[in-house]
Amino acid sequence: MLVVRGGRVLDPSRGFDGQADVVIERGRIERIGRGAGDGIRGEAVRVIDASGHWVVPGFVDLHAHFREPGQEYKEDIASGLRAAAAGGFTAVCAMPNTKPINDTRAITEMMMARARNAGGSRLYPIAAATVGSDGKQLTEMSDLREAGAIGVSDDGRCVMNAAVMRRALEYARTFDLFFSQHCEDHHLTAGAQMHEGEISTRLGLAGWPSAAEDVIVARDLILAELTGARYHVAHISSLGAVRLVREAKSRGLPITAEVTPHHLALTHEALLGYNTACKVNPPLRTEADRAALRDALRDGTIDCIATDHAPHSQLEKDCEFEAASPGMIGLETTVPVLLELVREGALSPLRLIETLSTRPARIAGVEGGALKVGAAADVTVIDPELDWTVEPSSLCSRSANSPWLNQPVRGRTVLTVVNGEIVFGS
Numbered sequence: 001m002l003v004v005r006g007g008r009v010l011d012p013s014r015g016f017d018g019q020a021d022v023v024i025e026r027g028r029i030e031r032i033g034r035g036a037g038d039g040i041r042g043e044a045v046r047v048i049d050a051s052g053h054w055v056v057p058g059f060v061d062l063h064a065h066f067r068e069p070g071q072e073y074k075e076d077i078a079s080g081l082r083a084a085a086a087g088g089f090t091a092v093c094a095m096p097n098t099k100p101i102n103d104t105r106a107i108t109e110m111m112m113a114r115a116r117n118a119g120g121s122r123l124y125p126i127a128a129a130t131v132g133s134d135g136k137q138l139t140e141m142s143d144l145r146e147a148g149a150i151g152v153s154d155d156g157r158c159v160m161n162a163a164v165m166r167r168a169l170e171y172a173r174t175f176d177l178f179f180s181q182h183c184e185d186h187h188l189t190a191g192a193q194m195h196e197g198e199i200s201t202r203l204g205l206a207g208w209p210s211a212a213e214d215v216i217v218a219r220d221l222i223l224a225e226l227t228g229a230r231y232h233v234a235h236i237s238s239l240g241a242v243r244l245v246r247e248a249k250s251r252g253l254p255i256t257a258e259v260t261p262h263h264l265a266l267t268h269e270a271l272l273g274y275n276t277a278c279k280v281n282p283p284l285r286t287e288a289d290r291a292a293l294r295d296a297l298r299d300g301t302i303d304c305i306a307t308d309h310a311p312h313s314q315l316e317k318d319c320e321f322e323a324a325s326p327g328m329i330g331l332e333t334t335v336p337v338l339l340e341l342v343r344e345g346a347l348s349p350l351r352l353i354e355t356l357s358t359r360p361a362r363i364a365g366v367e368g369g370a371l372k373v374g375a376a377a378d379v380t381v382i383d384p385e386l387d388w389t390v391e392p393s394s395l396c397s398r399s400a401n402s403p404w405l406n407q408p409v410r411g412r413t414v415l416t417v418v419n420g421e422i423v424f425g426s
């Protein structure tokens with residue numbers, strides 16, 4: 001038995017924000033409420049003092065890259081799941097752009113088996129929508145679903161052919177998979193290094209215009225309406241895409257969208273000085289885009305936050321800007337980066353937790369996202385005031401490609417519980 005006592009419990013699934021104890025037994029939440037843990041003691045009872053801390057449903061990440069199979073020197077499933085637990089994520093969806101690409105039942109099953117052996121946070125594969133993610137031939141989605149995939153995506157690449165995209169959405173709908181699209185018109189972004197704008201001009205780097213994201217979102221929303229599929233915009237980054245999603249949602253379409261912590265926190269100005277840690281895809285955009293993303297997250301146009309955790313070794317980042325691989329790690333810096341938004345008044349604590357747990361759990365159709373009696377005991381405890389420095393030695397991820405590296409930050413996950421078992425912290 002585990003008792004998490006005296007914390008500030010935030011449960012967006014029932015709009016609860018108040019002091020309460022959480023009593024966990026046999027992997028489930030047994031009791032919850034003020035004083036619910038009073039008088040519980042004994043040899044088999046572990047009491048955690050959570051006073052001054054937030055006690056929230058475990059986070060669910062819809063978008064992470066674990067690099068296994070194929071690039072385990074950057075991250076593998078075990079190290080990725082450790083990083084997830086350290087960041088407060090009790091479940092992570094792993095994108096299929098591994099080497100080889102996860103486009104078959106065998107690879108999905110292998111990933112599930114590795115995750116089971118590693119233990120800790122749960123892994124849910126998102127399998128490829130097309131064979132080799134080359135945008136031509138659809139994968140065997142019924143097999144992939146049976147093997148454990150919960151969604152499909154060609155992430156890293158966009159499905160460019162509208163006819164293939166239409167059929168992919170129809171298939172995904174048939175097999176009850178959500179479709180997460182990396183929205184990028186590759187013809188418009190050929191050679192692009194960063195957002196197309198005044199900073200790219202100043203730096204002399206080829207630009208990735210917002211329009212390349214917007215045109216795909218516009219096309220896909222039309223196809224989503226045609227097919228009735230569960231369409232999801234991955235890492236939305238532009239003001240134009242936000243407007244399109246808002247309009248489609250106002251007509252009741254079952255579409256959803258995620259945004260990354262870095263697109264909420266940073267703009268293309270972070271690229272001044274050619275900092276390869278800030279080279280991401282889609283790129284960091286303008287202040288107007290960032291403001292639109294924050295507004296959309298607040299009003300529900302954007303449903304949730306996903307990390308796009310993309311580990312790379314020094315080899316891929318300590319090089320010329322144009323040669324550097326896009327992406328940054330995110331699992332372990334999400335809490336301090338987003339608490340900064342709460343401190344700035346851009347987001348309420350309850351909405352923040354909803355976007356990290358309740359909403360993404362529902363989009364993926366997986367367990368979690370609630371602190372209710374009888375629910376699986378996936379619980380994260382955060383110390384919102386803890387000051388720490390992001391250093392390679394302080395991270396569980398195998399990679400350290402982060403713009404927050406060697407920076408002081410405030411707020412950290414101190415305890416993560418999955419199915420009633422402590423998987424991070426003490």
Ligand SMILES: [Zn+2]
Binds near residue numbers: 155234235
């Ligand atoms: Zn992507």
